Amino acid sequence: MNKLKSSFIIFLTLILGFIVSCKDLDELNINPNGVDPSIADVNFLLPTVQTNIGQTVYNIGFGTFSGIMQHTQQTGWFGGYNNYDWNTLSHSWNGYYSILMNNDEYFKKAVEHNYEFHEGVARIMRAYVFGLITDIWGDAPYKDALKAEQGSDHFMPAFDPQQEIYHGILVDLDTANTLLSKSANEYRNIVAKQDVIYRGDVSKWQKFANSLALRYYMRLQAKEPTFAEEGIKRIASDPDKYPLIRLAGDDANISFPGTSRATSNPLNTVYDLDPAGAYMRVKMGKTLVDAMRDYNDPRLEVWAEKIKIPLRLVSGTGIDRIVDIDDDHQIREVSQDVVTAFETNGMKVDFDPEYAGVTISHPLVQIFNMNNANASQGTVNPYASHLNSRYRQTADPLVLMRLISAAEVNLILAEAAFRGWIAGNPADYYAEGVRESFKAWGVESEFDSYIGNVSYDGLESIIEQKWIAHWTTAHEAWFDWRRTGLPALKTGPAAVRPVLPVRWYYHTSDEIEKNRANAEAAIERLEATPYQGTDQSKNSAWSKMWLLQGTGKPW
Structure with missing residues (x-):
């Protein structure tokens, strides 16, 4: 649960x-x-x-x-x-x-x-x-x-x-x-x-x-x-x-x-004292971390903790050891044969010294990056990025329930300008969207050095920046992905279908059995797709609602 x-x-x-x-x-x-x-x-x-x-x-x-x-x-x-x-x-x-x-x-x-x-x-x-x-x-x-x-x-x-x-x-x-x-x-x-x-x-x-x-x-x-x-x-x-x-x-x-x-923030570890509690179960995802690392995005350090014990590849064979750097820091040295043996499970080892995101939809996520600390539960992983410690607190100035933002609005205007619907340069709206996200997360001073790393490049750049800016409001990124197919996300080996879902199922007890005729009429209006798998009707997370029917999106 x-x-x-x-x-x-x-x-x-x-x-x-x-x-x-x-x-x-x-x-x-x-x-x-x-x-x-x-x-x-x-x-x-x-x-x-x-x-x-x-x-x-x-x-x-x-x-x-x-x-x-x-x-x-x-x-x-x-x-x-x-x-x-x-x-x-x-x-x-x-x-x-x-x-x-x-x-x-x-x-x-x-x-x-x-x-x-x-x-x-x-x-x-x-x-x-x-x-x-x-x-x-x-x-x-x-x-x-x-x-x-x-x-x-x-x-x-x-x-x-x-x-x-x-x-x-x-x-x-x-x-x-x-x-x-x-x-x-x-x-x-x-x-x-x-x-x-x-x-x-x-x-x-x-x-x-x-x-x-x-x-x-x-x-x-x-x-x-x-x-x-x-x-x-x-x-x-x-x-x-x-x-x-x-x-x-x-x-x-x-x-x-x-x-x-x-x-309180429900991930906090003040009221939830369980060492296997909610905060300990949530790690940064590889897709987001990789993108933010590539762009040298300062929001990453606001959202994530640095790896406690980084991995370092060394020459030799059979090497897997913890080395003390100083009184407060350690590093784990591993040789290529140890890495190769681990990677037979399909997860690549990440040697970034600061941030590493967990492989997406993998059956062995609890042992990501050769984790052997409580690997059966996956709660502690010193070789991966946990959420920033601000999410351990009952409250924090940046841990907010965010309903709508200037970053989103400016990036909507950027897309509208890109499509020729409104006047103005889409690149300007785009830059303002990124800037306002930086303001919201307290890193505005680093905007000028960042924006050159993510120069405006049409719709893909707009949606990618919306996807990043929607940290803690990822449902909005999902809604954008459904109508555009962007970012081009891929499922992992443990995903129950080969593509991402596009809706939630109508609930049998609460939404169907108590209002069956009307629910079944709504289900009939859904569009079946090849990805429904074992679902017994069009009430599937891979059926298309009216909004997506005939658009060719997201797949």
Whole structure:
């Protein structure tokens, strides 16, 4: 069982006093020990919605999708994480709809009292969560999803077509832009401390709405290029009406308070004292580390620890020994025959003296780089790069729940300019995207020396930099990969299919058995592919949703 996932579930259950459950999408259960949403002040609902979204995004972006996109690999509990070994009981959207139910209470209160700020924020949050659901699963309950309170006629909502969900999201975001376009003194009942993202700054929420719209127009690039172009052009050509997140200081982030187990970074080793705990299982992935090493990328030292005991190739035979360099440093010397014997398993030994990423989707990841320290579990590996020690802490200024960033927005604009959809030099937008990522991770001073290593070279360079910048938000890199096929990632020998997956399965218990007719209709609308393998129906992680059908992407 993936302890990272378990930690997030605990956090989502405890945070801020009450969580709404909608396991069946047919009833609203109120926590008897919490606050009843129907009587709660609108400002008390806001941080619950925000933090639950933030935790969900952090969970998937630094969890399963980090494995898919080869940012990280697990050396324990690694089957689903590294190898996509999923089934119809692997992932459920219950938690997402729980957030939407809380947000719906927030939205209704905002409309009832004519709180335009709160209504605008609620529309953004609704668009954000429905966007994640349709991005990950495809067709899903949307128009009638939150009406169970109205009676049994709404207990089994239709799965709306993915196209309609995307278009509905964009309508919500356009409305939010209008609601949030007034001067700050025209809004009522804003309590800044209850807004854990922007502290009640209306102008930043307006930028969030338009930046999220930009993301979703680009999501439709391969499927509805004309519609996507028109939307991006309209937003990008009128910055006064549609301001965007262009500077890292406006990024939509949420901090971990770190004051308890429930409010801490879930990888921390302060509350999780298990020496085989979640932090010890997650290592840097070879694909990402190799790329960042090639570019001399300073973000690597922010995200990863240097190898504790580097390997050094020496002449001779039968040599495998630890050598003390000084009181604090050691090196492991090995001869070529020892290396050759190890590499018969298909894993190359990495002799980089500072950073080495674990081989992707390999059945023996726990012994990467000839690891013999707790090799059966793979928790300790002094010859590979562990995550930076900041991820061991309950909180850190750079360990954040990141919802959308200036780096992403600038790189979307770079792609739009590359496609000829907007004015401007794509290389300039590209450079600004990289710069803002460097700002966000505290290494802006090294931008000038770095950008020459990654000169703009069309779409491949744009998507590669987005892929790197989406550290801890790897699901967004996955969504880009699906529509472009970039970066050109390859699976490893333990992967359950020869290509990367493109969706999550509809969950048998939570999404099919309780709403069978509508679920089966949605499954029928999926497109079967040659990579479904042993899957018994089109409800496969290798079936194509509407967004990908007919595009030839990603494979």
